[in-house]
Amino acid sequence: MEQLNIGMIGGGFMGKAHSLAYAAMPMFFWPAPAVPNRKMLAEIDEDLARESALRFGFEKYTGDWRKLVEHPDIHVVDIATPNNTHAEIAIAAAEAGKHIICEKPLALDAEEAERMLEAVERAGVVHMVAFNYRRTPAVALAKKFIEEGAIGNILNFRGTYLQDWSADPNGPLSWRFQKAVAGSGALGDIGTHVLDIARYLVGEIVAVNSVLRTIIGKRPIQQGGQDKLGASQKLVDAPKATVDVDDEVITSLRFSNGALGTLEATRNAYGRNNFLTFEIDGDHGSLYFNYERRDELQVFFADDPADRRGFRTIYTGPAHPYGENLWPIPAIGIGYGETKIIECYEFVKAVIEGTTVSPSFHDGHRIAQICDAIVESSEKQTWVDL
Ligand code: NAI
Ligand code: SOE
Numbered sequence: 001m002e003q004l005n006i007g008m009i010g011g012g013f014m015g016k017a018h019s020l021a022y023a024a025m026p027m028f029f030w031p032a033p034a035v036p037n038r039k040m041l042a043e044i045d046e047d048l049a050r051e052s053a054l055r056f057g058f059e060k061y062t063g064d065w066r067k068l069v070e071h072p073d074i075h076v077v078d079i080a081t082p083n084n085t086h087a088e089i090a091i092a093a094a095e096a097g098k099h100i101i102c103e104k105p106l107a108l109d110a111e112e113a114e115r116m117l118e119a120v121e122r123a124g125v126v127h128m129v130a131f132n133y134r135r136t137p138a139v140a141l142a143k144k145f146i147e148e149g150a151i152g153n154i155l156n157f158r159g160t161y162l163q164d165w166s167a168d169p170n171g172p173l174s175w176r177f178q179k180a181v182a183g184s185g186a187l188g189d190i191g192t193h194v195l196d197i198a199r200y201l202v203g204e205i206v207a208v209n210s211v212l213r214t215i216i217g218k219r220p221i222q223q224g225g226q227d228k229l230g231a232s233q234k235l236v237d238a239p240k241a242t243v244d245v246d247d248e249v250i251t252s253l254r255f256s257n258g259a260l261g262t263l264e265a266t267r268n269a270y271g272r273n274n275f276l277t278f279e280i281d282g283d284h285g286s287l288y289f290n291y292e293r294r295d296e297l298q299v300f301f302a303d304d305p306a307d308r309r310g311f312r313t314i315y316t317g318p319a320h321p322y323g324e325n326l327w328p329i330p331a332i333g334i335g336y337g338e339t340k341i342i343e344c345y346e347f348v349k350a351v352i353e354g355t356t357v358s359p360s361f362h363d364g365h366r367i368a369q370i371c372d373a374i375v376e377s378s379e380k381q382t383w384v385d386l
Pocket of ligand 1: 009010011012013014015042043044065080081082083085103104105130131132189227
């Protein structure tokens with residue numbers, strides 16, 4: 001069986017998730033399109049690279065991502081670093097002829113995303129942006145129902161992504177609060193996941209009317225090399241620095257097919273953890289999903305007899321998208337890891353078959369354009385057409 005040599009850059013949260021996916025993908029999808037071989041890992045210095053390579057099962061390591069990108073044995077470059085590094089690495093990887101999977105958001109803004117898209121198209125490599133939540137079987141099932149016409153024409157999309165890890169003002173100034181590193185705040189970090197799902201399930205977004213705001217203007221500067229998300233570290237006495245990104249975004253959406261929608265994203269919603277939800281109304285029924293209950297899709301079909309109408313819950317399992325490759329019993333428990341394993345499968349398959357895969361850099365670029373429009377709309381306090 002063919003082997004695909006992976007060079008992964010970044011050994012943090014996503015480094016862990018992607019490594020798990022490379023190791024586990026052939027255990028789920030067998031015969032695998034190819035076996036991912038964890039060949040080389042790059043981190044910010046040699047020591048961290050050595051430790052991360054040992055931990056995540058990579059053969060080689062380097063403290064300089066350029067060496068990984070240029071290495072002749074590497075087939076795939078996996079970008080799992082903070083947002084401000086994506087463009088430079090992806091463009092170099094494309095020029096070196098490597099296939100690329102890049103974490104979300106693709107770039108800091110649409111201009112950067114466009115340069116990345118041009119580079120991968122020029123090089124003719126396979127490219128993917130890692131919006132993995134659409135791989136949750138219940139989300140893929142929603143897509144299937146919509147395509148089959150089970151809820152008719154879509155009228156409305158209501159999406160949320162609510163977390164609370166940044167609600168405490170003593171939570172540290174992660175890179176996620178710095179515009180130069182993150183590009184934007186809740187919008188790019190979590191709002192983009194909902195935009196990906198909205199485009200995947202409903203269609204293209206053509207206009208937005210938005211409000212962004214920063215709730216906590218300064219945060220404690222963290223000590224030590226490792227970036228921490230809020231709740232895990234409370235720095236009461238540390239010096240503070242400015243947060244220059246949004247904590248919250250609320251936007252109306254207009255879709256090309258006439259559907260309307262809303263998106264609300266914040267990391268300051270106490271009590272919500274990974275509350276990525278959508279409710280979609282069609283003229284023949286409705287669908288509801290909440291990632292905190294990710295084995296379930298709630299469905300309402302208008303043609304049901306009046307005496308038994310109501311939302312019912314489908315627990316995803318072998319009968320549903322990707323289900324035969326996952327676990328043998330419905331509701332046994334899909335996790336974050338499985339969404340990354342499925343993403344890995346789709347990406348490796350595209351590389352081996354030489355096809356395109358979605359969400360691609362085209363999608364990442366379009367989402368960056370939508371984000372830029374959301375920011376512009378909030379500044380001008382008006383609808384912005386795309
Ligand atoms: P993290 O802060 O946990 O890890 C980033 C790692 O990259 C760190 O170990 C850091 O030392 C390393 N790094 C930074 N600059 C580097 C460079 N120039 N060369 C080599 N290594 C470098 O961050 P996390 O959470 O893993 O986020 C990484 C990316 O993944 C971001 O774009 C983020 O938005 C995205 N992400 C996506 C998620 C999803 O659900 N798809 C979930 C979490 C993050
Ligand atoms: C933090 O908000 C974070 O890790 C995001 O960066 C991810 O994209 C999201 O999936 C989980 O939360």
